[in-house]
Amino acid sequence: MKKLLGILVLATAVWLGLELSPSSGERATSATPTQWTSSSQCQACHEEVYAEWADSWHAKAWIDEDVRVQSADFSNKICIDCHAPRPVFETGIGNRVLPRSSRRAEGVDCISCHLLPDGTIAGTIDNPSAPCRPVARRELQRVDFCAGCHDQHKTVTQWKLTDHATNGTGCIECHMPLREGDPNAGRYHQMAGGHDLELVRSAVALRATRDEAGIAVEVENLMRAHSFPTDERSRAADVFYRSAPEDPEQRGGWTHLHRIRDPYRHEVDQPSTLLQATPEGPDGPWENNTEVHPVRPLRIAAEAAAGPIEVALFYKLAPYYRDGETVLVTEEVTDPLIDAQLVHRVVVP
Amino acid sequence: MTAALPAEGRPARAGLLRLAGLALVGLAPALPSCGGEPPPAPNAPPALGPVARTRSAALTTAAPAPALPPTAEEGAEATRAMLETRVHGGQFRDLVFEDLAGLGDAAVVPLAAHALDTRLPADLRAAAVELLGALRSPAAAERLLGLAKDSPDAWLRAHAAWRLAACGSDHVVPGLVLRLKYERDPDAFLWVAATLGRLGCLAGLGGLMELAAREDARAALAAAELAAVVEPLGMDAEQALALWSGVDAEALPLPPPSDAQLREVWDLVLDLSGDTFQLRPVDDARYVLSRLGPWCAREVASALVDEDPWLRLHCAQVLETMGPRARVVEGQLLHALAEPGVAPAAAEALGRVGGPDAVPALLACAGSDRPHELRVGAVRALGTLGLSEAAGPVRTLFESLDAPAAPQDLRMAAATALVGLGEGDAAAAWLTERLGSAADASEAEVALGAWLRAGAATTRVGFAEALRTWDGHADPPGALPNTERAIARRRSRAASLAGQLAGLVGS
Numbered sequence: 001m002k003k004l005l006g007i008l009v010l011a012t013a014v015w016l017g018l019e020l021s022p023s024s025g026e027r028a029t030s031a032t033p034t035q036w037t038s039s040s041q042c043q044a045c046h047e048e049v050y051a052e053w054a055d056s057w058h059a060k061a062w063i064d065e066d067v068r069v070q071s072a073d074f075s076n077k078i079c080i081d082c083h084a085p086r087p088v089f090e091t092g093i094g095n096r097v098l099p100r101s102s103r104r105a106e107g108v109d110c111i112s113c114h115l116l117p118d119g120t121i122a123g124t125i126d127n128p129s130a131p132c133r134p135v136a137r138r139e140l141q142r143v144d145f146c147a148g149c150h151d152q153h154k155t156v157t158q159w160k161l162t163d164h165a166t167n168g169t170g171c172i173e174c175h176m177p178l179r180e181g182d183p184n185a186g187r188y189h190q191m192a193g194g195h196d197l198e199l200v201r202s203a204v205a206l207r208a209t210r211d212e213a214g215i216a217v218e219v220e221n222l223m224r225a226h227s228f229p230t231d232e233r234s235r236a237a238d239v240f241y242r243s244a245p246e247d248p249e250q251r252g253g254w255t256h257l258h259r260i261r262d263p264y265r266h267e268v269d270q271p272s273t274l275l276q277a278t279p280e281g282p283d284g285p286w287e288n289n290t291e292v293h294p295v296r297p298l299r300i301a302a303e304a305a306a307g308p309i310e311v312a313l314f315y316k317l318a319p320y321y322r323d324g325e326t327v328l329v330t331e332e333v334t335d336p337l338i339d340a341q342l343v344h345r346v347v348v349p
Numbered sequence: 350m351t352a353a354l355p356a357e358g359r360p361a362r363a364g365l366l367r368l369a370g371l372a373l374v375g376l377a378p379a380l381p382s383c384g385g386e387p388p389p390a391p392n393a394p395p396a397l398g399p400v401a402r403t404r405s406a407a408l409t410t411a412a413p414a415p416a417l418p419p420t421a422e423e424g425a426e427a428t429r430a431m432l433e434t435r436v437h438g439g440q441f442r443d444l445v446f447e448d449l450a451g452l453g454d455a456a457v458v459p460l461a462a463h464a465l466d467t468r469l470p471a472d473l474r475a476a477a478v479e480l481l482g483a484l485r486s487p488a489a490a491e492r493l494l495g496l497a498k499d500s501p502d503a504w505l506r507a508h509a510a511w512r513l514a515a516c517g518s519d520h521v522v523p524g525l526v527l528r529l530k531y532e533r534d535p536d537a538f539l540w541v542a543a544t545l546g547r548l549g550c551l552a553g554l555g556g557l558m559e560l561a562a563r564e565d566a567r568a569a570l571a572a573a574e575l576a577a578v579v580e581p582l583g584m585d586a587e588q589a590l591a592l593w594s595g596v597d598a599e600a601l602p603l604p605p606p607s608d609a610q611l612r613e614v615w616d617l618v619l620d621l622s623g624d625t626f627q628l629r630p631v632d633d634a635r636y637v638l639s640r641l642g643p644w645c646a647r648e649v650a651s652a653l654v655d656e657d658p659w660l661r662l663h664c665a666q667v668l669e670t671m672g673p674r675a676r677v678v679e680g681q682l683l684h685a686l687a688e689p690g691v692a693p694a695a696a697e698a699l700g701r702v703g704g705p706d707a708v709p710a711l712l713a714c715a716g717s718d719r720p721h722e723l724r725v726g727a728v729r730a731l732g733t734l735g736l737s738e739a740a741g742p743v744r745t746l747f748e749s750l751d752a753p754a755a756p757q758d759l760r761m762a763a764a765t766a767l768v769g770l771g772e773g774d775a776a777a778a779w780l781t782e783r784l785g786s787a788a789d790a791s792e793a794e795v796a797l798g799a800w801l802r803a804g805a806a807t808t809r810v811g812f813a814e815a816l817r818t819w820d821g822h823a824d825p826p827g828a829l830p831n832t833e834r835a836i837a838r839r840r841s842r843a844a845s846l847a848g849q850l851a852g853l854v855g856s
Binding site: 078101324 | 670726
């Protein structure tokens with residue numbers, strides 16, 4: 001009996017082992033796939049687009065270190081849905097997406113946007129002779145296409161209230177512009193956003209002028225397509241100032257003046273200070289947002305504004321400041337560049 | 350033997366498989382005793398229907414939500430007078446309860462308004478909360494819950510949570526559990542957890558134990574509340590927590606939920622559906638449902654065959670988070686493996702919920718004839734389960750995926766699973782290489798940390814020293830690493846470990 005059992009255990013092991021080992025279909029081939037399962041399958045034909053995507057933050061949605069820290073390595077399940085989504089077409093345009101269990105390292109990949117429920121590929125033109133035989137789906141250009149993820153923090157809701165919505169200027173006009181401006185050359189797939197400093201610079205203005213009471217500072221949501229910053233609570237912008245004597249060596253540390261950010265749910269004592277694109281939301285004033293005008297007036301008191309003063313706006317991809325080892329209290333930060341990007345600076349004589 | 354199967358040997362695979370399969374089928378009745386049941390064939394997908402809507406509608410009819418007067422103006426004056434009497438009325442203080450009984454639920458809204466009125470002195474606001482509690486009605490409990498959840502004043506939240514314990518309305522339990530997620534004030538947290546315990550939900554028990562163990566002025570109070578919660582259960586707090594977190598949670602002598610609480614539960618289940626656009630309420634619902642008693646596992650599992658794909662998937666996630674307490678619905682999760690949309694999430698849930706019965710099913714789901722998404726979920730689950738029957742097949746899978754073109758996420762799932770299965774040696778070298786990968790360095794780091802910790806917990810040679818070195822590269826406590834820092838940390842760990850691997854593997 002023991003021998004029989006031994007044979008059975010061995011047979012089970014052999015069977016299960018063979019069952020679990022990969023079939024030949026899993027080995028790479030140059031043939032056209034019958035199933036679209038990975039962005040890497042698109043690379044051969046769409047080299048340029050693939051390279052743009054691979055360099056994009058969509059591609060890094062799962063592996064970006066800031067995301068991993070803020071999601072506790074995605075043990076916070078709420079983040080997985082949009083950072084490794086199943087195809088948008090699977091759940092329908094404008095609906096929220098569902099999370100993937102596999103290939104999460106590819107983040108928001110080609111398949112997330114282009115795979116149709118019947119296994120075919122959505123594109124901008126019908127091309128039955130191409131290996132992936134794309135079918136034209138105009139939904140790819142709709143704002144609602146992005147909404148499943150990007151309206152989780154009301155970006156699309158904000159946009160719908162603006163003149164851009166009235167004029168039909170959607171997400172892709174700024175975030176997926178035409179390649180070289182040529183309508184026949186397709187659109188950039190880098191999906192530039194908050195990580196693109198030039199885009200951030202074009203979206204916001206900083207002004208500072210001296211008056212009797214000190215220095216009047218203004219930050220303006222210039223683009224007014226959605227709030228600044230937008231899309232998630234991890235983003236922030238900070239206004240700092242410091243004395244600016246002619247000799248750069250003599251410049252001291254920065255002093256924090258104002259933070260522009262939407263707080264997390266548990267930060268009950270902090271109001272939202274986003275620079276909204278419109279004074280009111282769809283249902284009246286923006287929730288928990290008391291200073292909603294697209295232009296934010298600030299002031300540096302006269303006693304702190306003696307001599308030339310440099311005022312600067314910094315953009316942050318994480319809500320906190322780190323000096324490599326510790327997390328600093330924002331109000332005590334004297335060198336914002338340790339963990340922020342300089343957007344604009346103004347020197348007031 | 351299977352682990353060493355060379356690629357060239359694959360043409361013989363079909364014949365071998367058939368042979369092994371025949372042997373198993375012919376001798377299947379002898380298998381259960383040696384723990385090697387053949388993997389079940391995939392079942393037909395279950396029939397789907399409007400489970401959540403039907404159940405929710407029935408419960409709303411059976412136990413309608415309390416109706417409240419629309420404004421606080423009616424009864425404002427009378428209740429204000431009651432507050433004055435209650436606080437300053439001397440020997441007449443207790444007479445307000447007669448007046449309160451006369452007003453009944455008409456007093457609920459004005460009393461809640463007084464409690465929130467920051468122009469009133471704190472003692473009057475506290476009296477408003479006390480009188481709400483004294484009403485002992487579902488409507489009053491509803492308003493007290495609102496105060497415990499939404500009041501900007503922590504003392505008022507704490508006070509309202511405390512008074513809820515005497516209300517006798519368990520429909521507030523889900524709302525209080527949600528407070529555990531967001532409450533940052535320790536006093537308010539204490540009373541939320543204590544009231545939950547008194548209402549038969551031990552979701553806050555761990556937090557209460559933590560507060561009782563601290564060396565501060567609150568500890569004695571937390572200990573007293575802890576004792577009050579566990580005494581009726583006839584066991585100490587540690588035992589109660591262990592039971593609550595384990596497969597025998599139903600052995601706890603806790604009261605069953607009322608229809609009113611079930612109504613609230615099914616409202617939350619509906620929050621998981623595709624009709625809810627924002628992920629925040631989805632996450633809130635997932636949080637609450639996964640922290641209720643084992644009875645809730647049964648309710649949630651019945652929705653695994655709901656017609657809404659969002660709802661099915663999130664219900665599986667709820668059960669996964671619930672863990673062993675949901676063992677009572679292991680069978681329903683196994684059935685859900687046949688429904689393609691929910692199968693990967695059901696597999697992952699089985700990793701935390703299931704027992705030995707789940708292993709053959711998960712091994713079958715990990716087979717190369719199954720969708721990639723399901724395979725990854727199933728392999729991860731096998732590692733989480735950690736039952737030794739899976740070790741051989743998972744090792745074979747890991748070793749067979751050595752070609753660069755093989756799906757690396759499946760290989761990472763297998764490598765991580767091997768650590769969970771006590772076979773981490775087989776994957777340690779590959780995981781160390783992956784510390785330098787852009788795609789899955791984080792997963793590799795977590796897996797290697799677990800492997801070293803498991804080894805150091807035994808007498809295995811070199812592991813204690815290797816773990817010290819590994820931990821020496823960790824970020825300082827409380828630090829939040831940026832990308833550069835994380836890459837540097839992994840690089841240091843990879844370099845140290847690479848030098849130690851030869852002495853560790855097989856030691």
